[in-house]
Amino acid sequence: MSENPLDRLSTDHLDRQVFVEYLEKTRWFGGKGRPFEVTGVRRIGQVPGCVDAGPAVVDHLVELTYGDAEGGTEAYQVPLAFYAEAEGRLDHAFVGWWEEPGIGWVHAYDALHDREAMACWLRSFVAAADDPVSGPTGLTFHRLPGHDLDPDVTASLFSGEQSNSSVKFGEDSIMKLFRKVTPGANPDVTVHRALTAAGSTDVAALYGWMSWTDEGGEEYHLAMLQQFLRTATDGWDLALTSVRDLYAEGDLHAHEVGGDFAGESERLGLTLREVHALLREHFPTERRGPEAARALAAGMRARLDAALEVVPELAQHADALRATYDRLAALDGVDVQQVHGDLHLGQTLRTAKGWKIVDFEGEPAKPLVERLEPDSPWRDVAGMLRSFDYAPRVVEKQSVDLADDDAEAAAQLAYRADEWAHRNRNHFLAAYAGGEPSEDAKVLLAAYVADKAVYETVYETRNRPGWVSIPLEAVARIGAA
Numbered sequence: 001m002s003e004n005p006l007d008r009l010s011t012d013h014l015d016r017q018v019f020v021e022y023l024e025k026t027r028w029f030g031g032k033g034r035p036f037e038v039t040g041v042r043r044i045g046q047v048p049g050c051v052d053a054g055p056a057v058v059d060h061l062v063e064l065t066y067g068d069a070e071g072g073t074e075a076y077q078v079p080l081a082f083y084a085e086a087e088g089r090l091d092h093a094f095v096g097w098w099e100e101p102g103i104g105w106v107h108a109y110d111a112l113h114d115r116e117a118m119a120c121w122l123r124s125f126v127a128a129a130d131d132p133v134s135g136p137t138g139l140t141f142h143r144l145p146g147h148d149l150d151p152d153v154t155a156s157l158f159s160g161e162q163s164n165s166s167v168k169f170g171e172d173s174i175m176k177l178f179r180k181v182t183p184g185a186n187p188d189v190t191v192h193r194a195l196t197a198a199g200s201t202d203v204a205a206l207y208g209w210m211s212w213t214d215e216g217g218e219e220y221h222l223a224m225l226q227q228f229l230r231t232a233t234d235g236w237d238l239a240l241t242s243v244r245d246l247y248a249e250g251d252l253h254a255h256e257v258g259g260d261f262a263g264e265s266e267r268l269g270l271t272l273r274e275v276h277a278l279l280r281e282h283f284p285t286e287r288r289g290p291e292a293a294r295a296l297a298a299g300m301r302a303r304l305d306a307a308l309e310v311v312p313e314l315a316q317h318a319d320a321l322r323a324t325y326d327r328l329a330a331l332d333g334v335d336v337q338q339v340h341g342d343l344h345l346g347q348t349l350r351t352a353k354g355w356k357i358v359d360f361e362g363e364p365a366k367p368l369v370e371r372l373e374p375d376s377p378w379r380d381v382a383g384m385l386r387s388f389d390y391a392p393r394v395v396e397k398q399s400v401d402l403a404d405d406d407a408e409a410a411a412q413l414a415y416r417a418d419e420w421a422h423r424n425r426n427h428f429l430a431a432y433a434g435g436e437p438s439e440d441a442k443v444l445l446a447a448y449v450a451d452k453a454v455y456e457t458v459y460e461t462r463n464r465p466g467w468v469s470i471p472l473e474a475v476a477r478i479g480a481a
Contacts, residue, residue: 013098019062028179035067044212045139049123055081057117080108081117112165118155125208126151143208163364177223182368186221188361194282202275235348239391254423265424269431271355276377283338297329300451311457320479328447336374343380344387382448388424392417393470450478
């Protein structure tokens with residue numbers, strides 16, 4: 001293959017303000033609303049599967065520094081496709097252009113939006129079937145055995161993601177590219193790798209991943225390739241459909257409606273139980289003493305104190321929340337293991353063969369070192385319980401809005417929301433716990449649920465103020481209990 005002169009290019013000629021403007025208009029940039037400047041752009045390698053007739057595809061880390069009181073730095077992955085001529089079909093993904101001596105005009109686009117560019121990734125993964133494939137600067141593609149990839153299928157970008165970018169290759173595989181990256185092993189890769197090797201049918205199988213090693217020997221996980229679940233339906237969407245079915249039947253209870261979700265909630269509880277059991281087999285577990293319980297409670301109190309500055313309405317419930325954390329602090333220890341870390345209905349898929357749990361990356365807003373820490377499995381359970389509470393409230397809120405704030409209709413919907421949430425929480429929890437949880441488990445679960453609800457009040461205040469009543473009502477119920 002002859003050298004493409006565009007292969008040597010990076011973004012040295014681009015004003016860094018171009019990246020500021022580009023980041024601000026993407027869905028996956030986590031610093032929206034905060035002042036920042038781009039303080040560095042690092043070329044980390046060319047994707048090795050490119051061909052002469054296609055674009056040169058070069059991966060970059062865009063390093064930025066925040067200028068607010070919180071401060072800090074972050075790095076975002078921005079792969080660019082370079083073309084000598086403008087590509088009108090990619091106007092929506094245009095990043096910048098410049099004139100390169102000896103080459104002419106160069107046009108740079110976000111490569112994830114370009115099917116020609118994404119074919120380079122797929123060819124790289126195909127070539128890595130026997131041995132890892134590396135580019136000239138440390139960009140490496142790895143494969144697990146057991147699945148053959150078709151190099152000729154078409155790539156298509158998913159449009160709905162918030163914190164990463166995913167590209168589907170035909171009907172066979174899907175690649176998730178991590179946008180916000182830090183040195184170290186991403187748990188989404190390591191957990192999927194372990195569960196795939198163990199033969200788990202409760203996750204999408206991992207086919208491979210892409211990594212980069214910097215000059216200091218630090219490894220970064222940049223992307224992962226895994227099984228595409230053709231028959232999958234999003235768990236959150238299924239739950240909302242069930243709630244709408246209930247609301248449409250004014251004289252029936254949740255267990256009488258054709259769209260009753262309790263059986264699915266029970267099966268989902270069993271799936272999480274199996275996944276947690278496998279994670280205990282393949283990752284370290286530990287029994288931590290009373291100091292761990294106190295530290296866990298202290299972290300929750302600190303998050304509550306910070307939340308009070310953002311959501312003053314929490315103040316009337318603060319004493320009850322702190323009492324919940326005090327009961328946690330009094331425990332004689334906590335069992336910890338590898339967990340999901342950010343589990344909710346939107347992290348589940350229902351397929352023809354059962355439930356699958358996805359996205360083991362953990363809470364993206366947390367530093368990687370925190371996401372790699374073992375935790376109590378009751379954190380995952382709490383996340384699901386809060387999700388079961390959210391689903392009917394969201395549909396309830398939408399229905400009340402459509403009903404022009406009819407008080408009687410609102411009261412009826414609130415009653416039915418409570419009924420649906422209670423039924424599905426109970427079925428999920430009973431299946432997961434295999435019966436009645438222990439008293440210590442109940443204390444842990446109550447604290448994690450309260451902590452999650454406090455987090456939700458801050459998130460909704462900052463992102464969807466019209467929805468903050470949903471977690472605030474949950475906090476009020478926690479206080480009343």
